[in-house]
Amino acid sequence: MTLNQLTYFCMLAKTQSYTQAAQALFIAQPSLSYAISTLEKELGCLLVAREGRRISLTPAGETFYRYAKAALEAIAQGVQAVQCGGVIRLGAIATAMAERIPKLVVDFRAEHPQTTINVSVAASKDILSQIESGQLDAGLCSFMPGFDTLHFEPVYTESWVLVTPPDHPLAQLRRPVALDEIARYPLLTYKSISPVHHLLMEVFAAAGLAPVIAYELDDETAIGGMVASGAGISLCLDVSLLTPFALSRVPIADSLPKRVVYFVLRENTPKNAAVMGLLEKMPK
Numbered sequence: 001m002t003l004n005q006l007t008y009f010c011m012l013a014k015t016q017s018y019t020q021a022a023q024a025l026f027i028a029q030p031s032l033s034y035a036i037s038t039l040e041k042e043l044g045c046l047l048v049a050r051e052g053r054r055i056s057l058t059p060a061g062e063t064f065y066r067y068a069k070a071a072l073e074a075i076a077q078g079v080q081a082v083q084c085g086g087v088i089r090l091g092a093i094a095t096a097m098a099e100r101i102p103k104l105v106v107d108f109r110a111e112h113p114q115t116t117i118n119v120s121v122a123a124s125k126d127i128l129s130q131i132e133s134g135q136l137d138a139g140l141c142s143f144m145p146g147f148d149t150l151h152f153e154p155v156y157t158e159s160w161v162l163v164t165p166p167d168h169p170l171a172q173l174r175r176p177v178a179l180d181e182i183a184r185y186p187l188l189t190y191k192s193i194s195p196v197h198h199l200l201m202e203v204f205a206a207a208g209l210a211p212v213i214a215y216e217l218d219d220e221t222a223i224g225g226m227v228a229s230g231a232g233i234s235l236c237l238d239v240s241l242l243t244p245f246a247l248s249r250v251p252i253a254d255s256l257p258k259r260v261v262y263f264v265l266r267e268n269t270p271k272n273a274a275v276m277g278l279l280e281k282m283p284k
Contacts, residue, residue: 003075005039006068008032009047013065016054087116088274091127091139094219095158095239096261100140100282108281115274123218124195131264138275139264142195151267155282157258161238162250163227170233171248178253179207186214188226188234196259200235203256 012021012032022029040047047061057065092101097119105117122130124141131139132149143152162182164171170181183204190197197216204211214232217223220241223234228245236242237259238249263279 001039001042003072005035006072008035009039010065010068010072012036012048012055013057013061013069016056018055019053086274087118088272088278089118089120089135089137090278091120091122091130091136091141093124093127093141093261094121094221095237095241096140097121098241099239100156100261104278104281108278112274112277117278123191123193125193128264131266134266137265137272138278140261141264143260143262144195149267151265152262153264153279154260155263155279156261158237158239158261159258160235160252160256161242162233162235162252163224163242163247164233164250165227165230166246166248168233168248170250173250176251176253179204179209182233182235182252183209183211186212186232188215188217188223188232189213189236190223191216191218196237199257199259203254207254 008021008025008027011025012018015021015024018029018032022032025032036048043060043064045060046058047064048055049058049061090101090105101119105119109115109117120127120130120136124144127136127139127141128144128147128150130136132147140155162170162177170177170185189200192198215226217226220236220239223236224242224245224247226232227234228247235252242249263282265275265279
């Protein structure tokens with residue numbers, strides 16, 4: 001039994017016509033007929049019943065079609081898994097896109113120029129949902145509960161910093177500031193759907209503090225712009241997205257848990273060799 005025989009049989013089962021199947025396969029009809037009859041002899045049963053110009057599958061043919069189709073799909077997945085080529089669909093949070101993704105993909109494509117990398121910037125929840133549904137192959141984002149079909153591989157961490165307008169009283173202290181000092185002022189923070197928002201609120205709650213939230217924003221670019229305009233202060237991730245803005249970066253006296261960024265894949269599915277190669281390139 002050959003791969004061609006399985007391919008020919010599945011096309012015949014799909015089209016229900018020797019003529020259409022032969023045309024779709026770009027082979028002569030006698031070659032198709034010979035391949036099917038040889039397959040039937042090997043299996044010891046009839047797979048196809050002729051009905052004039054059309055054909056139908058016998059009960060044995062229906063059963064064999066299910067397995068043959070699954071086998072061809074599995075082979076196609078296996079080929080994809082071992083080839084470093086094609087397209088990698090990668091999701092990334094904004095900080096990863098600003099700091100990690102550019103060098104990562106440039107270095108990877110220098111070794112695998114035949115691979116196209118399609119990068120989408122989104123929030124962690126959206127990235128995880130799209131990996132789960134198969135719209136993305138992998139992503140760089142935060143962990144979130146409820147995505148049990150995904151594998152989370154920790155790759156790097158991000159620290160916290162207090163950002164204020166340059167003339168803010170906390171910036172004038174010229175020393176690390178404590179959480180209770182920060183909580184005296186209205187805060188700009190991340191949107192409540194963000195894992196980072198929940199992490200930050202847990203930090204304040206553990207310290208017995210309940211800061212007033214003035215604004216909830218998408219990312220550090222929005223936070224930096226608002227703080228620079230005098231809208232308030234923010235305890236946020238210390239990343240390069242803040243660099244363009246006229247801000248004071250004030251160190252934190254308290255020890256805060258770092259934000260962990262994960263490389264995320266679907267669990268228990270064939271791993272694309274190109275995607276795994278990208279993970280290996282990821283700087284820790």
